[in-house]
């Protein structure tokens with residue numbers, strides 16, 4: 001029989017252009033195939049250090065994102081009410097003149113009346129620089145909503161954090177534990193890493209209330225109760241202490257475990273380190289029996305006991321640790337019920353950790369020299385590694401929980417040692433090398449320094465002379481002193497309430513605050529619509545930039561349409577979040593592999609244009625003319641410090657690495673190199689980086705810092721104690737009365753566990769959480785014709801015990817209530833989850849009319865958000881105060897603290913979930929019912 005003639009290798013491209021994916025935050029390298037000037041196919045770039053050719057489903061579906069019908073087509077001016085989605089198209093000149101007419105008077109009179117917040121943009125070093133030049137203190141990205149507990153705990157404790165700043169040693173680790181990791185953030189890199197572990201037979205334990213994604217392929221799944229990770233981790237610490245399975249030489253060499261802590265409770269320095277006349281922290285030398293600076297040569301520091309030094313009673317940090325973690329409070333039997341993990345299982349995991357760490361140590365035959373000049377002929381490590389993300393972070397006890405996990409890593413000697421956790425350059429970097437926050441606005445002036453930073457004590461808070469918040473989000477105040485990423489989630493509620501002051505313009509970029517990027521969606525929509533007693537909007541102006549017709553677009557007064565990620569220049573910079581790996585330094589670009597076919601502009605170029613119109617320093621020449629033609633020009637010519645610019649590669653005419661004069665052909669060089677630049681780290685410098693002289697000298701050469709920055713790991717975090725002392729009345733700066741007890745309790749310099757604030761209720765016995773689907777990145781995927789087929793709607797998943805005890809059957813609906821409201825939604829059964837926990841996919845549900853979806857689209861008729869049950873504020877306290885629903889140390893949104901109850905109910909009218917947030921008009925045309933390549937993909 002004649003076989004049909006098939007072309008098994010059709011020509012898919014006339015040309016391939018290499019750039020960086022932006023279908024999630026992983027920054028994989030991609031080859032974009034073009035045919036007849038259109039994107040025909042996307043594949044992974046095999047030479048790229050992040051993904052080495054691997055491409056996930058999201059990445060290849062980028063073609064549908066690029067040709068999405070939801071793309072905005074021109075600048076828009078609101079003509080209806082906020083939220084209606086009624087706009088008229090205007091020209092770019094009209095749009096920029098209008099924006100300038102709002103922004104210029106604010107800058108001249110009261111720059112703090114501009115609140116400029118960005119979402120998941122990857123140009124924060126640029127947007128922050130712009131906001132600093134403008135002079136508003138009110139700038140941050142969405143880290144406070146996402147995972148600042150993880151980032152801040154990592155920076156303060158280790159000098160770096162998981163994910164973008166560090167990675168497990170995939171090549172050598174033998175025992176790997178994941179805590180609270182969904183697949184949206186660390187996608188390809190972690191999948192590739194897990195693949196390596198599986199191939200080598202390494203053991204993987206996943207700790208998560210829900211067994212999906214990575215948790216489903218782990219060797220062992222620990223279905224923990226939400227908010228108790230810290231308790232579980234400290235129970236592991238208890239077991240290690242009890243068994244003496246602690247890497248003492250590591251603690252003595254690389255941590256502050258031997259530092260002497262003042263134990264005189266009457267002292268104004270109680271709980272602080274003892275220091276010599278030069279400010280050096282002291283340890284007790286067992287040989288000379290004297291107190292010595294911690295880095296004095298040939299000393300043998302004491303770890304135990306109580307001492308008196310210079311008349312001050314004191315103890316080493318390690319002795320304080322032993323006293324805390326050996327107590328029964330953290331014994332497995334004491335935490336089993338609470339965590340949902342049996343005592344036997346906790347002991348078994350602790351035993352495995354100890355066995356692999358201490359009996360299967362890794363020895364690499366690499367000589368290296370430490371910063372004291374001591375030579376080591378081998379690199380010795382402990383092959384246990386950990387990775388964690390938002391699941392342990394988005395709780396009101398998240399900062400201390402993340403610190404507890406870092407403590408566990410340190411006790412096992414597995415930070416920056418073979419087989420453990422490794423930093424990605426430009427990390428490691430101690431918190432002292434980061435800036436302090438700046439927030440004092442002056443009319444017509446730039447801010448004195450960066451907005452975000454790492455406070456060392458109360459004197460670094462962003463407070464006025466009257467102790468009021470300088471920032472609209474109240475970051476860096478007594479309510480959340482170490483809010484290193486700001487509190488984007490509090491901006492709209494504070495601005496609507498005029499607390500701590502009223503603002504004039506809310507300027508947002510790529511942040512869907514009217515939908516899934518807010519704690520409570522319906523309330524946030526009301527706040528954006530809210531009018532004062534004069535009938536004026538409480539937030540007078542809203543400017544929004546996005547590439548797509550999101551829910552937030554409908555609430556803007558002025559919309560600045562952005563390009564897709566394939567149409568613009570972008571800079572994945574070492575000044576921000578680059579593409580480095582533990583063995584290499586690297587950064588990358590995006591560039592217009594296709595030109596926009598709509599009246600849209602890259603946001604960063606628009607921001608430079610606005611900056612020039614406003615005459616912002618650094619953005620205009622002496623004659624007032626714009627300094628940069630566009631963002632590409634900025635990427636090549638801007639210098640943050642002499643010789644240091646947004647792009648580290650191909651400086652100085654092409655040969656410069658890290659440092660060097662600007663190069664007018666730098667972007668061309670990146671394009672020629674596949675869209676990225678990388679520089680390998682020599683094997684002898686690739687571990688022990690905080691203490692490795694070779695690494696430190698190399699980092700200075702490459703411009704990561706200007707002098708070597710060796711440091712020790714902070715098991716005991718002294719800045720926390722300074723806030724505690726203030727709460728005890730022992731500091732010149734004093735917190736408000738109602739926060740004293742909270743500060744005393746939360747700001748403990750040694751990691752501990754406390755009950756999440758949301759758990760104070762017995763009326764709501766269940767936990768409710770969301771998981772981000774692997775197939776989508778936040779709300780973007782819901783408009784993507786290919787990805788929509790994976791998740792079009794979302795039920796609430798119930799565990800077997802709740803399913804059966806309530807008599808649920810397939811197709812049933814439930815009313816789920818929290819202290820903040822209720823939702824009526826479809827339910828489904830899933831047995832692989834914690835027995836007290838309900839969960840659903842995040843951001844699948846959409847508002848009707850948004851994202852160019854059809855009026856019958858499942859996303860906006862069957863999908864729902866859990867956010868309606870959460871609030872920015874906790875219920876009123878006995879003293880009348882309502883605290884923000886955040887971690888009291890960092891201000892991280894505590895949306896995984898949510899407690900609920902559930903009852904069976906009937907389906908609402910039209911079987912549409914409640915609450916119904918109504919519909920918005922679409923400023924863009926809907927999608928064709930059938931897509932034809934070359935016809936509709938334009």
Ligand code: SF4
Nearest residue numbers: 021024028056059187
């Ligand atoms: S992991 Fe993220 S960056 Fe990498 S290909 Fe997938 S979507 Fe793109």
